[in-house]
Amino acid sequence: MTKERLEGQRKKMRLGAFIMALLATIALGVSIYSALGGFSAAIVNNGNSFSSGTLLLEEQVNGGTPCLSSPNVANGITTNINSSCTSNDYGVNPNPGESPGNVVSNTIVLTNTGTLTAPSMTLTPSTTCTVTGNPPGTGPNALSTGSDTTGFCGKVDIQIQLGTGTTASCLYGGASGSPCPTTLSNTYTLASLATNGPITLATNVAPNSPITVVINVELDPSATNADQGLTATLPITWSMP
Amino acid sequence: MPKTSCYLYKVFLTLATLTGVIVAVSNLANVAFGNFFAEIMTTSNSFSASTLLLQDSINLINCDSSPNMQNSITTNVAQCSTYPLSSTVGSSQNVAITNTGSLNPATLTLATTNTCGVQQILDTTSNANNGLIEGNVNFQNPGPTKFTDNPYSLYFTGNGWAETLLGPPNAFYANPGPQTFSIAAWFKTTTSGSIIGFTNAQPNTGQSMWDRQLWVDSTGHLVFGLYPNQIYELKTPNAYNDGLWHFVVVTVQPVNRGSATVLIYVDGKLIAGAPKDEKLPRGANGHPAQVYGGWWHLGWSNAIHGWPDPPSNAYFTGSLAHITIFPSVLSATQVTELYQQSSPASYLQAVNGTIAQSNSYWPLTSVGIPFSPCFYVALAISTNTGSCIYPTSSSLCPNPPYIGGISVNVLIPQNTTSLTFTTALINTTIPANCINLHVSVAFLLSEQLGSFNAGLVHNLGYVIL
Numbered sequence: 257m258t259k260e261r262l263e264g265q266r267k268k269m270r271l272g273a274f275i276m277a278l279l280a281t282i283a284l285g286v287s288i289y290s291a292l293g294g295f296s297a298a299i300v301n302n303g304n305s306f307s308s309g310t311l312l313l314e315e316q317v318n319g320g321t322p323c324l325s326s327p328n329v330a331n332g333i334t335t336n337i338n339s340s341c342t343s344n345d346y347g348v349n350p351n352p353g354e355s356p357g358n359v360v361s362n363t364i365v366l367t368n369t370g371t372l373t374a375p376s377m378t379l380t381p382s383t384t385c386t387v388t389g390n391p392p393g394t395g396p397n398a399l400s401t402g403s404d405t406t407g408f409c410g411k412v413d414i415q416i417q418l419g420t421g422t423t424a425s426c427l428y429g430g431a432s433g434s435p436c437p438t439t440l441s442n443t444y445t446l447a448s449l450a451t452n453g454p455i456t457l458a459t460n461v462a463p464n465s466p467i468t469v470v471i472n473v474e475l476d477p478s479a480t481n482a483d484q485g486l487t488a489t490l491p492i493t494w495s496m497p
Numbered sequence: 498m499p500k501t502s503c504y505l506y507k508v509f510l511t512l513a514t515l516t517g518v519i520v521a522v523s524n525l526a527n528v529a530f531g532n533f534f535a536e537i538m539t540t541s542n543s544f545s546a547s548t549l550l551l552q553d554s555i556n557l558i559n560c561d562s563s564p565n566m567q568n569s570i571t572t573n574v575a576q577c578s579t580y581p582l583s584s585t586v587g588s589s590q591n592v593a594i595t596n597t598g599s600l601n602p603a604t605l606t607l608a609t610t611n612t613c614g615v616q617q618i619l620d621t622t623s624n625a626n627n628g629l630i631e632g633n634v635n636f637q638n639p640g641p642t643k644f645t646d647n648p649y650s651l652y653f654t655g656n657g658w659a660e661t662l663l664g665p666p667n668a669f670y671a672n673p674g675p676q677t678f679s680i681a682a683w684f685k686t687t688t689s690g691s692i693i694g695f696t697n698a699q700p701n702t703g704q705s706m707w708d709r710q711l712w713v714d715s716t717g718h719l720v721f722g723l724y725p726n727q728i729y730e731l732k733t734p735n736a737y738n739d740g741l742w743h744f745v746v747v748t749v750q751p752v753n754r755g756s757a758t759v760l761i762y763v764d765g766k767l768i769a770g771a772p773k774d775e776k777l778p779r780g781a782n783g784h785p786a787q788v789y790g791g792w793w794h795l796g797w798s799n800a801i802h803g804w805p806d807p808p809s810n811a812y813f814t815g816s817l818a819h820i821t822i823f824p825s826v827l828s829a830t831q832v833t834e835l836y837q838q839s840s841p842a843s844y845l846q847a848v849n850g851t852i853a854q855s856n857s858y859w860p861l862t863s864v865g866i867p868f869s870p871c872f873y874v875a876l877a878i879s880t881n882t883g884s885c886i887y888p889t890s891s892s893l894c895p896n897p898p899y900i901g902g903i904s905v906n907v908l909i910p911q912n913t914t915s916l917t918f919t920t921a922l923i924n925t926t927i928p929a930n931c932i933n934l935h936v937s938v939a940f941l942l943s944e945q946l947g948s949f950n951a952g953l954v955h956n957l958g959y960v961i962l
Contacts, residue, residue, distance in 0.1 A: 313535035325535035339538040346544040353547030353599050356947035360544075368535075375530055389567045390545050397550045397597035400563045402570040412544050446544065475546050479948050481563075481573035484598070487545040495536040 310370035312336070313496055317343040317364050324369070345492055346473045353390060353485070357477040359440060364469045366457070366494055374461040374496035379416065380454040382491040385409035385446045390485045401485035408486045409447035411479045413440035415472040418457055424470070427455050442476045446490045461496060550598035551944050551951035555579040555590065561597065562951035573951045580958020581918045581940050586874060589919040594942070598951070602944035605909040607878070607916070613903040613938035616865035616959050618651065618659055621845065624669065626857045628659030628795055629868065631933040632812070636864045636957050640818050641683045641742040646840050650683070650818035651861035655690065658797035658812055660699050665790030669824065669856050673788035679748045679823040680711060681835060686815030687740045689715045689808045693820060694798020697791040700930060706789045710798035711747055712808040713738055721747045721761060722804050725781035730804055731759050733769045744836050749785050750826040757785035765836030767829060795820055795859060821848050822857040864956050867937055874936045874960050875899035875923050881915040897921035903938050920960055927962050935959035
């Protein structure tokens with residue numbers, strides 16, 4: 257037998273075996289079917305899902321109505337930016353007007369109300385401090401306001417402090433790592449804050465772990481009559497991450 | 498495959514797998530925070546300053562520390578046109594006080610800020626021939642429109658005037674009186690009255706000689722009168738009672754024993770008079786004016802007696818400013834140059850030697866300066882609750898006569914809504930030469946809170962003795 261003949265015989269044998277096996281399998285299947293009737297088994301994974309976490313921010317000023325980055329409703333998250341928050345980080349809104357040297361202290365509680373731990377939380381002051389006259393009051397001098405519209409932002413002193421008590425850390429208006437000084441300085445004003453840039457409040461902000469920020473503001477004791485009746489506006493953006 | 502190569506291949510596969518896992522995890526993190534963020538913008542952040550403003554009201558005329566308009570608060574101290582004291586000595590006057598700001602002041606005070614005394618206007622030359630104010634005048638009214646800064650003037654109400662302090666034996670005013678001189682004045686009127694006059698008595702009573710007087714006659718013409726033992730009158734052909742500011746200059750120059758030259762310039766131009774215009778009688782001995790020592794009077798002359806075209810009122814009704822006496826005859830060029838001055842400051846330099854040297858110059862641009870002491874008049878102040886705060890702090894003010902003089906520096910009780918100022922004579926008899934004199938002192942009503950303050954200055958009033 258030549259090698260080629262031997263190989264040809266093996267091929268014939270393998271083909272025959274394959275056919276035999278196929279027939280046997282069919283026969284076995286038919287016999288089993290005949291034996292179990294309509295039985296079957298299947299696994300459907302209805303629990304199959306993939307969820308995204310949420311990154312949501314809440315701000316509450318002086319215990320007032322909280323502001324949320326997105327409304328607390330289903331499908332409410334779109335931009336996740338709330339730019340219509342009416343809270344006033346510098347006092348009540350509208351501000352009734354302060355006298356020189358009177359310090360207004362405001363407690364702001366920021367909470368990560370989402371499910372994800374945010375890498376950081378940041379305070380970013382606007383780069384523009386604007387000055388307008390107070391809304392008209394009552395009486396014969398209801399319209400009178402000061403003329404120092406260009407210098408007024410520099411007359412409003414401000415401190416920003418993380419936390420309260422002896423463990424607080426001054427973020428703006430004093431040395432970091434210790435509470436802000438008891439007396440505000442005219443070095444730190446709304447005008448200078450507008451040029452300061454972002455301030456990091458915390459890192460790795462876990463969900464539902466409130467962060468307390470204290471903002472103290474005062475009309476500097478050196479304010480002049482020309483600073484009467486004016487309103488300084490400097491927005492702040494609180495953000496994560 | 499060699500065994501070593503097989504191991505290296507397995508290590509490579511393991512590292513590649515780990516790297517893939519790390520990259521995948523990393524990508525997951527980027528997805529979570531790279532595009533996730535939350536922001537709250539507090540656009541309502543604002544800080545406002547309050548207002549400390551003060552208003553008082555006298556005879557229904559309000560005075561506010563700042564105007565009722567945006568960006569108007571600067572010094573927050575206002576100069577008020579009203580005055581707390583009635584001009585009639587012995588009368589009471591009510592001053593209503595209102596805190597018109599949003600802050601309650603820590604203190605509310607009333608103080609006098611200068612010495613009480615007879616009110617006078619200044620002669621700014623070295624002669625200091627100041628004038629005592631008598632009757633009714635109003636300070637710091639609008640001045641000549643040709644002047645671009647500090648355009649104030651003195652408004653004469655038709656029964657007020659100023660008698661100058663210096664007379665004989667001072668050289669400029671002693672016998673025979675000014676004979677070579679010039680008078681310059683800015684005036685504005687719609688009626689008739691005297692701009693300036695010279696008599697031999699300091700008050701406007703008791704004189705026996707009077708001339709060197711300039712007035713606006715009943716038809717509005719400017720008239721200048723001299724009395725070199727006869728009536729002499731020079732009158733402009735045109736009328737100037739048009740309610741506009743005009744600049745008049747009169748020059749008097751003796752020429753010889755028989756004649757003198759009197760010229761009237763208006764608004765820088767020669768209007769009336771010519772060389773040797775005035776014919777002097779023999780008895781004048783070459784003097785164009787009457788021979789006597791005397792005093793100048795501003796806003797009054799005695800021209801209503803004896804002159805053919807007299808003023809209809811001896812007193813001036815209207816505004817006067819920058820009245821100047823020169824002991825020289827101004828040339829036409831000098832007159833024009835004076836007329837061209839555009840500010841009180843440049844006019845002052847001009848009459849102080851730049852153009853000509855004056856020996857009396859009354860700018861009439863400032864408020865009256867009290868001439869101390871404050872004699873004859875005393876004051877009591879009570880609050881709306883009836884309690885007395887001056888001259889004593891008591892439940893009721895004492896009856897006149899009060900403690901002499903007026904020097905106030907008192908705290909006004911909180912919630913006071915009005916004060917009543919009552920004057921009284923210390924001495925019941927006033928010397929004749931003091932009758933009609935203005936007595937005044939400046940009052941400052943002010944409130945304070947921290948570095949904010951508000952003030953109301955009252956320095957434009959007087960009590961007439």
